[in-house]
Amino acid sequence: MNHFLDIHTTSQDALREIIDNAARMKAERAGKLKGTLDSEQPLANHMVALIFEKPSTRTRVSFDVGVRQMGGETMVLSGADMQLGHGETIADTARVLSRYVDLIMIRTFEEATLHEMAEYADVPVINGLTNRSHPCQIMADIQTFEEHRGSIKGKKVVWSGDGNNTFASFAHAAKQFEFDLVFTGPPPLDPEPALEGMYTIMRDPNEAVAGADLVVTDTWVSMHDPQSARERRHNQLRPYQVNAALMANAKSDALFMHCLPAHRDDEATSEVMDGPNSVIFDEAENRLHAQKAIMRWCLGV
Ligand code: CP
Numbered sequence: 001m002n003h004f005l006d007i008h009t010t011s012q013d014a015l016r017e018i019i020d021n022a023a024r025m026k027a028e029r030a031g032k033l034k035g036t037l038d039s040e041q042p043l044a045n046h047m048v049a050l051i052f053e054k055p056s057t058r059t060r061v062s063f064d065v066g067v068r069q070m071g072g073e074t075m076v077l078s079g080a081d082m083q084l085g086h087g088e089t090i091a092d093t094a095r096v097l098s099r100y101v102d103l104i105m106i107r108t109f110e111e112a113t114l115h116e117m118a119e120y121a122d123v124p125v126i127n128g129l130t131n132r133s134h135p136c137q138i139m140a141d142i143q144t145f146e147e148h149r150g151s152i153k154g155k156k157v158v159w160s161g162d163g164n165n166t167f168a169s170f171a172h173a174a175k176q177f178e179f180d181l182v183f184t185g186p187p188p189l190d191p192e193p194a195l196e197g198m199y200t201i202m203r204d205p206n207e208a209v210a211g212a213d214l215v216v217t218d219t220w221v222s223m224h225d226p227q228s229a230r231e232r233r234h235n236q237l238r239p240y241q242v243n244a245a246l247m248a249n250a251k252s253d254a255l256f257m258h259c260l261p262a263h264r265d266d267e268a269t270s271e272v273m274d275g276p277n278s279v280i281f282d283e284a285e286n287r288l289h290a291q292k293a294i295m296r297w298c299l300g301v
Contacts, residue, residue: 002298003118004126007135008172014297015139015176022143022286022293029289034065042301043072049097050128051106053079053113054223058260059128059136062287063105070292075101079108094120103298109224124298126291131165131224132192136294137259138169140286142177144279145214147286148255155213158182158250160205160240161267162233163191166218166259171198184208186236205240212250216257217242217267234266242268247277255279 048067067074079085084093094117107128118125127135145152159167174181181199202208220237221230256278264270
C-alpha cells in the first residue's frame with residue numbers, strides 16, 4: 001500500500017519519480033485551458049475522498065482539479081459534517097470510506113489521526129497537512145526550485161521564522177533530497193526535537209541567509225496555534241521578517257518561497273513577495289502537478 005504520509009518515510013527513488021512525473025505532466029498541459037482533460041486518464045473510474053478538518057484554499061482546489069484532469073471523481077468532505085466529527089472512530093471511518101472510494105486525502109490536526117486512518121484504510125491515504133507536517137507542499141516546492149534552478153542537491157535553503165509543520169517537511173526533504181537546511185528563528189519557536197540533525201540553527205538571520213540559494217518563510221501564527229499567542233509570536237518573530245534588506249544578504253539570484261496564505265508585511269514584505277526572485281505563485285500552481293504525481297504513485301497508475 002503506497003500511503004504518502006511524510007517525505008522522510010517515502011523512499012528517495014519514489015520521491016524522485018514523483019517530482020519528475022510532476023514536471024512531465026506540467027509540461028504536457030502547457031497552454032491548455034484548466035479544465036482540459038489530460039491526454040492520459042490514469043484516474044478514470046477512480047473515486048477520491050478529500051477530507052478537511054481545517055480550512056484550505058490551495059489544497060482543496062488543487063486536489064479536486066487534479067483528480068478531474070486525470071479522469072477521476074472527487075468527494076470533498078468537511079470533518080465537522082461527517083460522523084467523524086461527532087464521535088465515530090477514525091478506524092471505523094477509514095474502513096467505511098475504503099468501501100466507497102479508491103484514495104483518501106485528509107487534512108487534520110493530530111498526526112495520530114492521519115496514521116490511524118492509514119492503518120485502517122484499505123486504500124492509499126495522503127497527508128494533506130497535520131499539525132506536524134505538510135509534505136505535499138514541500139514536494140511542490142522542490143518541483144518549483146528545480147524548474148527554476150536545477151537540482152536542489154547541495155543547495156543552501158534558509159528558513160526564517162517559526163519552526164512549524166511546513167518547516168518540518170522541509171527538514172524531512174533536506175535529508176531525502178540532500179540539500180543544506182538552515183533554520184533561523186527565536187529559541188521559543190525552534191523546530192520539534194525529533195528533527196534534530198536534519199538542519200542547522202543560526203540565530204542571526206542576516207548571517208543565516210549568507211550564500212542562500214532559497215529563502216523561505218511562513219505565517220507567524222499557524223492554524224493550530226492559539227490566537228491568544230498572536231502578539232507574543234509577532235514580537236518574537238519580527239526580527240526574522242523576510243524583507244529586501246535580508247534578501248540582499250542571500251545570493252543575488254536566491255529564490256523566495258512562501259506556501260501561502262501570507263500575512264503580507266508581517267512574515268514577508270510585499271516588496272519581496274512580488275519581487276523578481278519570488279516564486280510563490282509557481283509554488284501554488286505546482287501543488288496541482290506535484291499532487292497529481294503523488295496520487296499516481298499512490299495508486300500505481
Ligand atoms: N499552502 C496551503 O496548504 O494552502 P491552503 O491552506 O490554502 O490549502
